[in-house]
Amino acid sequence: MERVVALAGFPTDANSSYRRGPAKAPAAIRSAMWSEAGNPYAENGTRLQPSRNVADLGDVELCEDSGDRERIESAVAAQLDLGRRVLSLGGDHSITYPIVSAYAKRYDDLQIVHVDAHPDLYAEFSGNRYSHACPFARILEDTTVDSLVQIGIRTMTPPQREFAQRYGVNVYGPGDVEQACLALPNGTVYVTIDLDGLDPAFAPGVSHREPGGLSVRDVLRIIAAIPGRIVGADVVELNPDCDVDGLTAGVAAKLARELAAVMIGGR
Numbered sequence: 001m002e003r004v005v006a007l008a009g010f011p012t013d014a015n016s017s018y019r020r021g022p023a024k025a026p027a028a029i030r031s032a033m034w035s036e037a038g039n040p041y042a043e044n045g046t047r048l049q050p051s052r053n054v055a056d057l058g059d060v061e062l063c064e065d066s067g068d069r070e071r072i073e074s075a076v077a078a079q080l081d082l083g084r085r086v087l088s089l090g091g092d093h094s095i096t097y098p099i100v101s102a103y104a105k106r107y108d109d110l111q112i113v114h115v116d117a118h119p120d121l122y123a124e125f126s127g128n129r130y131s132h133a134c135p136f137a138r139i140l141e142d143t144t145v146d147s148l149v150q151i152g153i154r155t156m157t158p159p160q161r162e163f164a165q166r167y168g169v170n171v172y173g174p175g176d177v178e179q180a181c182l183a184l185p186n187g188t189v190y191v192t193i194d195l196d197g198l199d200p201a202f203a204p205g206v207s208h209r210e211p212g213g214l215s216v217r218d219v220l221r222i223i224a225a226i227p228g229r230i231v232g233a234d235v236v237e238l239n240p241d242c243d244v245d246g247l248t249a250g251v252a253a254k255l256a257r258e259l260a261a262v263m264i265g266g267r
């Protein structure tokens with residue numbers, strides 16, 4: 001059965017800690033996604049067809065104030081009410097907390113697969129509890145999600161390690177993809193991809209470049225190895241101001257296309 005995936009842009013970087021830019025990402029990813037330079041087929045043979053199996057909602061209007069969390073959560077909840085799965089384009093990683101909040105109200109067995117250089121488990125960052133450095137702390141504290149696998153992590157700090165241990169987070173470095181693939185969850189899964197989890201050689205267009213990361217193929221292997229059903233996903237932290245010839249926008253579009261295809265055709 002073919003499902004409809006809703007494609008939603010969340011153009012905000014108000015909770016970025018270092019530099020702005022990801023608010024411009026949804027437009028850049030969309031333009032790479034539908035570029036005439038490629039075709040709309042994913043590797044599993046699924047053809048992405050706007051208005052058939054992909055409903056592009058455009059960008060959700062945000063105000064860059066604390067009300068944005070509610071705006072993001074209700075935009076996602078409205079799509080879940082229609083029986084759709086949502087593929088969200090960030091924006092910085094702060095959007096994942098309100099998105100997952102909507103999902104966790106719908107699914108009480110939600111498990112998260114998280115690709116990133118950073119664990120994003122700070123209790124607060126520079127006084128901001130909703131910083132892009134904090135979404136998984138908020139998710140574990142405030143939602144029913146109780147299983148989190150992180151892959152590509154290479155900037156762990158003592159307070160975040162303590163948080164990860166307290167909540168039983170499964171953390172894998174970029175060298176442990178094979179091991180991580182064996183630990184991926186069954187059941188109902190949400191996938192969140194921070195592009196800085198990839199090596200800057202593949203994805204230079206991010207605000208926080210961390211060498212020694214994952215390849216594009218590593219991330220595709222991780223997605224393919226998830227035994228559970230993927231009910232939602234996001235691709236975040238593209239910073240077009242830091243990109244090199246649109247390379248990272250192309251990677252974001254590739255990952256978005258493959259995630260959409262799995263959600264359209266998968267269980």
Ligand code: MN
Nearest residue numbers: 117118194196
């Ligand atoms: Mn990151």
Ligand code: MN
Nearest residue numbers: 093116120194
């Ligand atoms: Mn992140």
